Amino acid sequence: xxxxxxxxxxxxxxxxxxxxxxxxxxxxxxxxxxxxxxxxxxxxxxxxxxxxxxxxxxxxxxxxxxxxxxxxxxxxxxxxxxxxxxxxxxxxxxxxxxxxxxxxxxxxxxxxxxxxxxxxxxxxxxxxxxxxxxxxxxxxxxxxxxxxxxxxxxxxxxxxxxxxxxxxxxxxxxxxxxxxxxxxxxxxxxxxxxxxxxxxxxxxxxxxxxxxxxxxxxxxxxxxxxxxxxxxxxxxxxxxxxxxxxxxxxxxxxxxxxxxxxxxxxxxxxxxxxxxxxxxx
Amino acid sequence: xxxxxxxxxxxxxxxxxxxxxxxxxxxxxxxxxxxxxxxxxxxxxxxxxxxxxxxxxxxxxxxxxxxxxxxxxxxxxxxxxxxxxxxxxxxxxxxxxxxxxxxxxxxxxxxxxxxxxxxxxxxxxxxxxxxxxxxxxxxxxxxxxxxxxxxxxxxxxxxxxxxxxxxxxxxxxxxxxxxxxxxxxxxxxxxxxxxxxxxxxxxxxxxxxxxxxxxxxxxxxxxxxxxxxxxxxxxxxxxxxxxxxxxxxxxxxxxxxxxxxxxxxxxxxxxxxxxxxxxxxxx
Ligand SMILES: Nc1ncnc2c1ncn2[C@@H]1O[C@H](COP(=O)(O)OP(=O)(O)O)[C@@H](O)[C@H]1O
Ligand SMILES: Nc1ncnc2c1ncn2[C@@H]1O[C@H](COP(=O)(O)OP(=O)(O)O)[C@@H](O)[C@H]1O
Ligand SMILES: [Mg+2]
Ligand SMILES: [Mg+2]
Numbered sequence: 245x246x247x248x249x250x251x252x253x254x255x256x257x258x259x260x261x262x263x264x265x266x267x268x269x270x271x272x273x274x275x276x277x278x279x280x281x282x283x284x285x286x287x288x289x290x291x292x293x294x295x296x297x298x299x300x301x302x303x304x305x306x307x308x309x310x311x312x313x314x315x316x317x318x319x320x321x322x323x324x325x326x327x328x329x330x331x332x333x334x335x336x337x338x339x340x341x342x343x344x345x346x347x348x349x350x351x352x353x354x355x356x357x358x359x360x361x362x363x364x365x366x367x368x369x370x371x372x373x374x375x376x377x378x379x380x381x382x383x384x385x386x387x388x389x390x391x392x393x394x395x396x397x398x399x400x401x402x403x404x405x406x407x408x409x410x411x412x413x414x415x416x417x418x419x420x421x422x423x424x425x426x427x428x429x430x431x432x433x434x435x436x437x438x439x440x441x442x443x444x445x446x447x448x449x450x451x452x453x454x455x456x457x458x459x460x461x462x463x464x465x466x467x468x469x470x471x472x473x474x475x476x477x478x479x480x481x482x483x484x485x486x487x488x489x490x491x492x493x494x495x496x497x498x499x500x501x502x503x504x505x506x507x508x509x510x511x512x513x514x515x516x517x518x519x520x521x522x523x524x525x
Numbered sequence: 526x527x528x529x530x531x532x533x534x535x536x537x538x539x540x541x542x543x544x545x546x547x548x549x550x551x552x553x554x555x556x557x558x559x560x561x562x563x564x565x566x567x568x569x570x571x572x573x574x575x576x577x578x579x580x581x582x583x584x585x586x587x588x589x590x591x592x593x594x595x596x597x598x599x600x601x602x603x604x605x606x607x608x609x610x611x612x613x614x615x616x617x618x619x620x621x622x623x624x625x626x627x628x629x630x631x632x633x634x635x636x637x638x639x640x641x642x643x644x645x646x647x648x649x650x651x652x653x654x655x656x657x658x659x660x661x662x663x664x665x666x667x668x669x670x671x672x673x674x675x676x677x678x679x680x681x682x683x684x685x686x687x688x689x690x691x692x693x694x695x696x697x698x699x700x701x702x703x704x705x706x707x708x709x710x711x712x713x714x715x716x717x718x719x720x721x722x723x724x725x726x727x728x729x730x731x732x733x734x735x736x737x738x739x740x741x742x743x744x745x746x747x748x749x750x751x752x753x754x755x756x757x758x759x760x761x762x763x764x765x766x767x768x769x770x771x772x773x774x775x776x777x778x779x780x781x782x783x784x785x786x787x788x789x790x791x792x793x794x795x796x797x798x799x800x801x802x803x804x805x806x807x808x
Pocket of ligand 1: 259260267287288291293294
C-alpha cells in the first residue's frame with residue numbers, strides 16, 4: 245500500500261487532574277489517500293480527543309502525528325489556523341464549523357482561498373471553483389450562497405460545513421460525529437455525501453461516530469475504540485460480520501435494528517470490563 | 526382490545542402575536558392496556574408535545590381541541606387541581622434527560638418517598654421500604670445503600686433507572702417515556718429497553734414509548750404510530766408497520782435506515798439513496 249497521508253504513532257493524551265485522566269492510551273493508526281476509516285466507540289472512550297490530536301488542535305502528552313512524512317506541529321504553535329491546513333475537520337455541531345453571522349457563500353470562499361494559498365494556482369484539480377458550484381456539488385442550490393446558516397436545516401448546515409472543508413482541498417477530512425445530531429433519514433445521506441465527495445477528491449477520511457450501523461456502510465476499515473485503546477481493527481464488513489473482541493461483540497449486539505422483529509438488543513451487565521488488548525484478526 | 530387511553534381528534538396550536546401555530550393536527554390514537562405503544566417521528570414532529578398534553582403539561586400558550594379519554598375521564602377537560610390525582614400518580618412521565626425529574630440536592634430516598642407520601646399518604650417507614658424495593662426492581666445494585674446517595678453519584682443509565690423508579694413510585698397505569706434512551710450509549714440503552722419490556726410483561730404496565738429511533742421502536746414496541754408534522758400518518762402492530770408499511774412517509778424513513786427491511790444493507794443501497802439530489806425529504 246502507498247504511504248499513509250496521516251499517521252498517529254503511540255499517541256497518549258492525559259488531561260490534568262488528580263489523578264490525571266488518560267483519554268488516549270497509546271494509539272497508532274494510518275489513514276491513506278482514497279480510503280474511509282471509521283472510528284467507533286461509546287461516549288468518553290477518547291474519539292474526539294484523538295481526532296483533535298490528529299488535526300493538530302491538541303498536543304498529545306506523548307507520541308507523534310506524521311502528516312505527509314513530517315511530524316505535525318500542533319496548531320497555534322506556528323500561528324497557523326486549522327482552517328488553512330490540509331487536514332480539515334467537520335464537527336457534530338455545525339455551529340463550531342460555521343460562523344452564524346456570515347453568509348454561506350463567503351464561508352465556502354474561505355475554503356477555496358485556503359486551498360489557493362496552500363497549493364497555489366487554482367486549488368484542487370477537478371473540484372468546483374466557486375461557492376455556487378460547491379453548493380450544487382453537495383446537493384443544494386447555487387443561490388443558497390446568500391443565506392445565513394441559521395436559515396438552513398441541520399443537514400444543510402452540515403452540507404455547507406463539508407463544502408467549506410473540502411473546498412480547502414484537504415489531504416484528509418476528519419468528521420467528528422458529523423451526522424449524530426441529524427434526523428435518521430438525513431444521517432445516511434449525509435454520510436454518503438461526505439465520504440463520496442472526499443474520495444472523489446482523492447483525499448482520505450476519518451469518520452468518527454458512535455453509530456456503527458451507518459459507519460460500516462461508508463468505511464473501508466474500522467477502528468473500534470474502548471477506554472482510550474483501539475481494541476479491534478480491520479475491514480469494515482469483516483468486523484460487522486465477525487467481531488472478535490468481546491467489546492466489539494457487545495457493541496454490535498446492543499444495536500437495535502429496525503427490522504420489525506421485536507427483538508431486544510443483548511444486555512451486558514452494567515460494570516462489565518473488557519480486555520484492553522487489541523483483538524487479533 | 527381494551528384501550529387504556531384514547532386520544533380523539535386532538536389538535537393543539539400555540540398562540541403567538543402573529544396568530545396560532547398548529548403543532549398537533551387531528552391526532553387519533555388508542556393505547557392498549559398492558560402493551561408498549563411506540564410513537565416515532567423526526568425531531569419537531571410533535572411527539573413530546575403529545576406526551577406533555579396527556580399529562581396536562583403543555584405550554585400555557587397552547588389551545589387544544591379534541592378529547593383524551595382515560596377511562597371515562599376526558600383529561601383535556603380537567604384543569605389545575607383536578608389533574609393531581611391522575612398526573613404523577615396514575616399517569617407518569619419520564620424524559621430524555623433524567624435530571625428533569627430528579628432534584629440534584631435531594632437524596633434518592635427523598636425523590637422516591639416524596640411522591641409516595643404526597644399521593645399515597647403512606648408512613649415514612651413504609652415509603653422507605655417501598656423505595657428500596659423500587660430501586661431493586663429497576664436494577665440499581667445495593668438498593669439500600671443507594672437510598673442515601675445523590676443523583677450525581679450515579680451514571681446516566683443509572684439515573685434513568687432512578688427516574689423510572691420515581692415514575693413507578695405511585696403504581697401508575699400508564700408510563701409516558703419520552704426518548705428515555707436517546708442520551709445513552711447503545712450498551713446502556715439495551716439495559717433500559719429490557720427493563721421497560723420487563724415492567725410491561727410482569728407488572729402489566731402500559732407504556733407510551735416516544736423515540737425518533739426506529740431501531741429502538743422495533744425492539745421495544747408492540748404497536749407503532751408514525752408522526753409527521755403533528756399528524757399520525759400510520760399506526761398499527763409493529764410487524765405490520767415495519768414489514769408492510771402503508772404510507773410513503775414510513776417507507777421513506779425505513780429506506781434510509783441500515784437494518785430495516787428494504788433499508789440500507791450495502792454500500793450500493795447507500796449510493797442509490799445518497800444520489801437522490803436534494804436528499805432529505807423534509808428539507
Ligand atoms: N478538555 C478536557 N478536560 C478534561 N477531560 C476531558 C476533556 N475532554 C474530554 N475529557 C475526558 O476524556 C475522555 C475522553 O473524552 P472524548 O475524547 O471527548 O471521548 P468521546 O469523543 O469518545 O466521547 C472522557 O473521559 C472525557 O470526560
Ligand atoms: N413551548 C413551546 N412553545 C412553542 N412551540 C413549541 C414549544 N415546544 C415545542 N414547540 C414546537 O412544537 C413542535 C413540536 O415539538 P416537539 O413536540 O418537541 O417535537 P418532537 O418531540 O417530535 O421533537 C416544534 O415545531 C416545536 O418547535
Ligand atoms: Mg466525541
Ligand atoms: Mg421530543
